[in-house]
Amino acid sequence: MIYLNLLFTFFKIGLFSFGGGYAILAMIQQEVVLNHAWLTEAEYVQVVAISQMTPGPIAINAATFIGYQKAGIIGSLLCTLGVTLPSLLIMLTITISYLKLKKLPWFQQIFKRLKLLSVGLIAAALIMIIDHAVENWYALGIFTACFLATWKFKLNPFTMLIMAAIFGMICGTV
Amino acid sequence: MLLRIFLTFLKIGAFTIGGGYAMIPLIKREVCERQGWITEDEFLDGLAAAQSCPGSIAVNISIYTGYHVRGNIGMLLAVLGTIIPSTISILIIAMLFQRYAEQTLVQRAFTALRPAVVALIAVPLIQMARKSGLTLKNAWFPLVIALVVGVLNVSPVYPILLTLIYALWESRS
Numbered sequence: 001m002i003y004l005n006l007l008f009t010f011f012k013i014g015l016f017s018f019g020g021g022y023a024i025l026a027m028i029q030q031e032v033v034l035n036h037a038w039l040t041e042a043e044y045v046q047v048v049a050i051s052q053m054t055p056g057p058i059a060i061n062a063a064t065f066i067g068y069q070k071a072g073i074i075g076s077l078l079c080t081l082g083v084t085l086p087s088l089l090i091m092l093t094i095t096i097s098y099l100k101l102k103k104l105p106w107f108q109q110i111f112k113r114l115k116l117l118s119v120g121l122i123a124a125a126l127i128m129i130i131d132h133a134v135e136n137w138y139a140l141g142i143f144t145a146c147f148l149a150t151w152k153f154k155l156n157p158f159t160m161l162i163m164a165a166i167f168g169m170i171c172g173t174v
Numbered sequence: 175m176l177l178r179i180f181l182t183f184l185k186i187g188a189f190t191i192g193g194g195y196a197m198i199p200l201i202k203r204e205v206c207e208r209q210g211w212i213t214e215d216e217f218l219d220g221l222a223a224a225q226s227c228p229g230s231i232a233v234n235i236s237i238y239t240g241y242h243v244r245g246n247i248g249m250l251l252a253v254l255g256t257i258i259p260s261t262i263s264i265l266i267i268a269m270l271f272q273r274y275a276e277q278t279l280v281q282r283a284f285t286a287l288r289p290a291v292v293a294l295i296a297v298p299l300i301q302m303a304r305k306s307g308l309t310l311k312n313a314w315f316p317l318v319i320a321l322v323v324g325v326l327n328v329s330p331v332y333p334i335l336l337t338l339i340y341a342l343w344e345s346r347s
Contacts, residue, residue: 012331014228014229015228016228016330016331016334017228017229017230018226018227018228018334019225019302020225020230020231022295022298022299022302024230025295026323026324026330027329027330027331030323030327030329030330031329034327035329045284045288045291046271046275046284046287046288048291049284049287049288049290049291050264050267050271051264052291052294054260054263054264054267055187055188055190055260055263056187056188056190056232056256056257056259056260056261056263056264057197057231057232057233057256057257057260058230059229059230060230060257060260060261060264061260061264064260064261064264064265064268065264065267065268068264068265068268068269069268073265076261076264076265076268077261080257080261083230084229084233084253084257086228086229087227087228087229087230087233087234087237088237088249088253090227090228090229091224091227091229091233091234091237091238092237092241092246092249094223094226094227095220095223095237095238095241095242095249096241098219098220098223098238099219102219102222102223105345106341106342106345106346108345109341109342109344109345110226110338110341110342110345111222111225111226112307112341113337113338113340113341113344114225114226114337115225115302115305115306115307116306116307116308116312116315116316117315117316117333117334117337118302118306119299119302119303119306119308119316120315120316120318120319120320120323120333121319121320121323121330121333122295122298122299122302123299123316123317123319123320123324124319124320124321124322124323124330125295125324126292126295126296126299126320126324127320127321127324127325128323128324129291129292129295130292132288133288133289133291133292134288134289134292138285139285139288139289140289142286142289142290143289143290143292143293146289146290146293146294147293147296147297149293150293150294150297151296151297151300157294160290160293160294161287161290161291161294164283164286164287164289164290165283165286165287166283167286168282168283168284168285168286168287169279169282169283170282171286172281172282172283172284172285172286173282173285174278174281174282174285
């Protein structure tokens with residue numbers, strides 16, 4: 001039952017996606033590429049690129065896209081619902097009691113640890129994607145240029161991706 | 175009022191490209207300055223909570239703000255506003271993509287987009303590492319997580335659960 005499977009998988013992704021967009025990527029790749037083989041590595045990199053170029057949170061974008069590819073519009077809605085539902089439940093609980101919670105030592109400690117955890121998870125996402133995205137000198141050159149443009153020269157991601165796409169259309173070979 | 179909540183978050187959802195962290199300044203300007211729904215301190219509290227909860231940061235902060243402004247219904251409208259622009263725009267792209275993915279021009283564009291995407295993960299990694307209180311002493315922790323998840327392909331679920339348990343154990347009194 002693909003619908004239930006999509007809903008459940010994205011619920012799980014939503015539940016364990018600590019640290020925001022980029023940390024979620026490692027979890028999505030694990031589930032969607034390695035566990036379920038819904039996408040190949042190459043398709044996954046395309047989904048990430050498209051998610052970063054369209055407005056809105058990356059997790060929502062990726063969920064909608066993968067859901068549509070696997071099971072049409074219903075699939076896309078179920079994946080979006082699945083990935084959002086855990087946030088709704090947990091964040092609502094915390095919102096209601098945040099003023100009390102933030103004084104508790106265990107809550108502060110979890111928060112401190114989670115920050116370091118998400119650094120590790122983003123690094124993991126980077127390791128997992130780099131093999132399939134930077135495979136020759138041409139790609140390494142583009143990576144370096146894009147990295148410097150966003151990091152040193154504060155070029156916004158959208159403009160950078162559009163420029164990369166145009167460059168690829170002119171210079172890329174398939 | 176309810177319509178204003180929905181429209182404000184619709185705007186936030188529609189105009190933020192590049193995910194959670196890119197959205198924060200815009201959300202802050204809208205909800206603290208333009209609309210004056212919550213104070214800056216409340217926003218920073220909400221941001222801290224949003225970052226420690228699972229899920230996308232933009233969705234979490236819209237839950238927080240929506241709830242503060244108008245309870246459960248405010249929260250639901252804020253979340254819908256945040257995700258509707260992404261859902262619709264990505265659906266259109268997904269439909270087009272199925273038709274045009276095999277085109278040479280699209281394939282060529284992706285030869286450069288693939289490495290560009292890696293750069294877009296590397297930059298926030300550095301920024302997050304700086305803000306996370308990383309020192310030589312505790313660097314082993316994110317390093318081990320990166321290797322276990324990234325190289326050994328262990329599901330992030332296990333390190334996350336272990337981290338939560340460890341943090342609770344550390345703070346026992």
